[in-house]
Amino acid sequence: MDLPTAPTAWDVNNKSTLLNVDANGLNVVIDIGDELIKDKWVKNILANNLKVLENLLEIKPDDTLTLRYRAETPFMLKKYDGLYDDINNLLKVDENNEWALEVRNVIVYRSV
Structure with missing residues (x-):
């Protein structure tokens, strides 16, 4: 049985070119080139x-x-x-x- 995962503040799988999300989804750095x-x-x-x-x-x-x-x-x-x-x-x-x-x-x- 799979246990549900806790929600994060951000989607850690987000591959946005503007947002860098840390592994636990708690910190986001805006990266505009x-x-x-x-x-x-x-x-x-x-x-x-x-x-x-x-x-x-x-x-x-x-x-x-x-x-x-x-x-x-x-x-x-x-x-x-x-x-x-x-x-x-x-x-x-x-x-x-x-x-x-x-x-x-x-x-x-x-x-x-």
């Missing part, structure tokens, strides 16, 4: 993420986690215009936020 396509794909995902975060901040403007992610998105995109304002908004709510203080120092350093 063309760096230009990869960069556009990542920027598109982050831009959509930014829209969602803006909507969440309309509902709850003082949520520190959402404020942090709102600041992280342009930081990851290396778009520093307006990032300083996002960091300061986070620091207004949580003045000792270590991540925001560190990123603010990076922004100041890069602008010098």
